[in-house]
Amino acid sequence: MSNIIVLGAGMVGSTMAIDMAKKHQVTITDFSEKALEKAVKKCDKLIPEILDVTHKTILQKTIKPFDLVICAVPGFLGFETMKTIIEAEKNVVDISFFPENSLELDALAKEKNITAIVDCGVAPGMGNIILGYYNEKLKLTDFECLVGGLPKIKKWPFSYKAPFSPIDVIEEYTRPARYVENGHIVVKEALSDCEFVEFENVGTLESFNSDGLRSIIFTMPHIKNMKEKTLRYPDHIEYIKVLKESGFFNEEKININGTEISPLEFSSKVLFNEWKLGDTEEELTVMRITLKGTNEKGENKTIVYNLHDEYCPKTQTSSMARTTGYTATAAANMFLDGLFSEKGVFPPELVGKHERCFNYILNYLKERNVIYTLEES
Incomplete structure (x- = not known):
């Protein structure tokens, strides 16, 4: 012990x-x-x-x-x-x-x-562990991680609940996203390259660029294509883009009747209740890791790991x-x-x-x- x-x-x-x-x-x-x-x-x-x-x-x-x-x-x-x-x-x-x-x-x-x-x-984390393992087994060319935490019950308009602070979520929506394409680091706006992706037991989800590659940009520079995308229910991104483009995530303070407040602080306060995950509220985590490469014989290989995990009512622990x-x-x-x-x-x-x-x-x-x-x- x-x-x-x-x-x-x-x-x-x-x-x-x-x-x-x-x-x-x-x-x-x-x-x-x-x-x-x-x-x-x-x-x-x-x-x-x-x-x-x-x-x-x-x-x-x-x-x-x-x-x-x-x-x-x-x-x-x-x-x-x-x-x-x-x-x-x-x-x-x-x-x-x-x-x-x-x-x-x-x-x-x-x-x-x-x-x-x-x-x-989970991501970063388990996706990296899987990547590290297969990097020893295959000559990898591609790594993609799709991941999201979602409420089981969709509530309009955002269909989203966060098990952590809204300011950390907003950071994911505002920090430029780095990914690797043809061996070069590419920087794009977060929320870009939206795509619909199908998941068993969940249905259609929306994926978008987020800055989740972190250390593997430096530790795995030989892998030509690497990307991490966040998953949400359809339409969530559109509403977030409206807030972002309207200035609700700006950090620079504005004066309202003699009081200085940053729009980001204000938005975080408003969204805290909207996004707060209840202690026993059911939610789920969805992740798909896709690796592509060749084995010792030069054969093309595709490795896919899927995770579908849900709130545990027995221990009252979120997914x-x-x-x-x-x-x-x-x-x-x-x-x-x-x-x-x-x-x-x-x-x-x-x-x-x-x-x-x-x-x-x-x-x-x-x-x-x-x-x-x-x-x-």
Whole structure:
């Protein structure tokens, strides 16, 4: 049994803490006492502790006694928190999905002799792990990841609910999308290249460009074509484009009767209630990973992994928390079991390249009924 600390008691952070508590002693921390109470109510094995991760010395002192840190803080806090953890010489599994390049911390992690596994969710995360595994088996030419979290009940106008902050969702709609075409990095506006895609048990969904390739742009430069697209119900994108083009996502403050407010802050407040996912509201996660390449014999191969996961009423856990959180706890337990011990910062594709790590994570998820189905041709 190891001594684990989880930073962040949100929907995903608490799910990870509860899962880790099956085998380990787990302390869960958050700035919000209410979030901690909610987590402990679900699992009384958890040890709650109020913590502000922006206080560097307090954070380093707090994590000192622990064998592993699991980081689930909001994205805007992620990079500095990760840096502080590494400086404290603590091994870490991270799902904060910060916008900065995690590989910038690789030299520091090596110097401190620690292992940091980053971006360890569903996407980025499991898609990278699958890519890393098949990159060892095939000469890959194409990688495509289609992914989305959706409510089961569509409510007009957006037909969408978010298990995290609306400002993080809006970031996905405004940050330019990078993808790789014929070996060149192409930058396009988010929400561009909309296409309709059919999914079994869901029907027609709409896909659009989003900036989800992250580390694989740098770690897999030999793959000529790589793209990540987000999935939503049809018409969602049209309404988002109307808001975007009308200036509702602008950060520059405007003056309304003597009060300065940014349209983005205002929109986030309005959309918070519209998009807030209820604690027991049913939702689902859909993902399709497609890989193309040639084997040793020069034969063309297409590998497709599909995921269809739904809210678990038994544990009252959202699908997005399950598919994201359990990938991270799989990586955490894999590390604690001694299957991965390299030092430095590792995006998931550099973990998935090892067959035993790939199989461990897939089996771990399967035990929790998060099932990826494989089609080969």
